[in-house]
Amino acid sequence: MQENIEIKTDYITLGQFIKLANILESGGMVKAFLQDAGVLVNGELEHRRGRKLYPDDVVEIEDIGSYIVSSSESTH
Structure with a gap:
């Protein structure tokens, strides 16, 4: 199961995420x-910590889980 992580900006770096x-x-x-x-x-x-992640990107971390970047913005 993937967990949605909401961001309030256009993108977020992998480290921040x-x-x-x-x-x-x-x-x-x-x-x-x-x-x-x-x-x-x-x-x-x-x-790279600085890799930019955008809404709908999927981040998978072994033995921890799978996450989807989602946007709090109503328009993309």
Whole structure:
């Protein structure tokens, strides 16, 4: 099951997204996690904290879960 994580901006960086979703608490933890393990963004392995995520992007984190970026904006 995928969890929707709502953003209020046009995009969010992967590092900010991981903190927003309460997956990891600090930027340092996010940096180390992404360097070591990485996550799947729309099915592609990603290690960059600065990767921009837009509404409808899917982030999959092994052994943790799958998340969809959703927008609080009514128009895309």
